[in-house]
Amino acid sequence: EVQLVQSGAEVKKPGESLRISCKGSGYTFTNYWIGWVRQMPGKGLEWMGIIYPGDSDSRYSPSFQGQVTISADRSIDTAYLRWNSLKASDTAMYHCVRLSGWHYDLWGRGTLVTVPS
Amino acid sequence: QSALTQPRSVSGSPGQSVTISCTGISSDVGGYNYVSWYQQHPGKAPKFIIYDVSERPSGVPDRFSGSKSGNTASLTISGLQAEDEADYYCCSYAGSYTWVFGGGTQVTVL
Numbered sequence: 001e002v003q004l005v006q007s008g009a010e011v012k013k014p015g016e017s018l019r020i021s022c023k024g025s026g027y028t029f030t031n032y033w034i035g036w037v038r039q040m041p042g043k044g045l046e047w048m049g050i051i052y053p054g055d056s057d058s059r060y061s062p063s064f065q066g067q068v069t070i071s072a073d074r075s076i077d078t079a080y081l082r083w084n085s086l087k088a089s090d091t092a093m094y095h096c097v098r099l100s101g102w103h104y105d106l107w108g109r110g111t112l113v114t115v116p117s
Numbered sequence: 118q119s120a121l122t123q124p125r126s127v128s129g130s131p132g133q134s135v136t137i138s139c140t141g142i143s144s145d146v147g148g149y150n151y152v153s154w155y156q157q158h159p160g161k162a163p164k165f166i167i168y169d170v171s172e173r174p175s176g177v178p179d180r181f182s183g184s185k186s187g188n189t190a191s192l193t194i195s196g197l198q199a200e201d202e203a204d205y206y207c208c209s210y211a212g213s214y215t216w217v218f219g220g221g222t223q224v225t226v227l
Contacts, residue, residue, distance in 0.1 A: 035216070044120070044221035045155070045163065045206050050214060059214040062118055095162060102210050103153035103168035110162055 002026035004034075004096050004108035011114045012086050019082040020111045022096030029077035030054040033099035036070060036081050039110070040092040050099065051079055088117035121146065121207055121219035128225040129197045137222045139190040139207030145217055147188035151210035154183060154192045157221075158203045167192060194224070202226045 007021040022034060035050035049060035053072040060070070069082045079096060091114050098106035122140040129135040139146065139154075146152055154167040167173060167183040170190060180195045190209070194201055207219040 033214075037218075044204075045157075045208075045218040046120075047208070047216045047218055050216075061215060061217075101168065102149075102151035103165055103208070104155075105165055105168075105174070107162040107164070 002106060004098060004106055006094075006096055006108040006111045009112040009114070011116070014087055014115055014117065015085050017082070017084050018086055018113065019080050020094060020113065022079045022081075022108050024077045024079075024098070030074050034072065034079040035097045035099060035104065036068075036079075037095040037097055037104075038064075038092045039095065045095075048081070048094075053077075053079060086113075086115045088115050091115050118145075118211060118215065118217055121209060121217055123205075123207060123219040123222045125220070126223040126225065128227055129194075130227045131197055131199065133197050134193060134195045135197060135224060136194075137192045137205055137207075137224070139192070139209075139219045141188050141190075141209055141217070143188060145209040145211040146185065146190050148212065149210045150185065152183065152185060152190040153208045154181075155206045155208065156203050157206065163206065197224075197226055199226050 005023045030053045036048040038046045048064045049070045051058040051070045053074045072079045093110040095110045096108040097104035127135045152170045155163040157163040166177045170185045171183040206221045211217045
């Protein structure tokens with residue numbers, strides 16, 4: 001089955017670091033860009049950035065540049081989203097998505113990150 | 118890179134048609150025919166229902182259709198059904214391998 005499987009929910013303290021993961025299966029992982037989308041509680045979707053696992057070329061939304069780091073390990077078909085110092089405002093659901101053409105055809109179920117203030 | 122503008126909510130009775138607008142600028146919606154639409158039911162991951170402005174993936178009912186004029190794209194749901202009640206998001210390519218989403222529209226079936 002073609003799918004993106006995300007890591008489980010996290011509860012962290014402000015200032016802590018965190019890396020969440022997204023593993024692709026059922027397709028050639030290095031042939032598709034993988035993106036990350038934030039959804040804050042009760043709010044809309046926000047495009048954060050994207051990476052091509054084949055060569056780790058990455059792009060970021062200006063809103064998220066410098067705030068997070070997107071990486072990938074092609075040997076284990078996994079993409080990552082990392083924070084060095086979490087804030088309460090990072091509390092959100094984070095979806096990984098697969099780019100097909102110019103749209104996102106495959107979505108992970110999301111990883112809920114909670115950073116209590 | 119500002120979010121695309123969508124109405125916060127639209128509503129219609131079963132069988133009616135509703136249209137959701139998605140307004141951007143010349144460097145996103147107006148500059149590319151790469152607008153996609155996503156449907157999200159509560160507690161679920163979004164699902165794409167329209168891509169490349171007006172293309173519909175297999176399995177999506179033909180009551181969903183998309184169009185674009187200038188800097189505004191639109192999603193029309195014809196013959197509204199109860200299961201169409203959900204949040205809908207537009208998304209546009211914005212150049213240099215970046216994308217931008219709309220703020221989302223809640224569709225209510227009366």
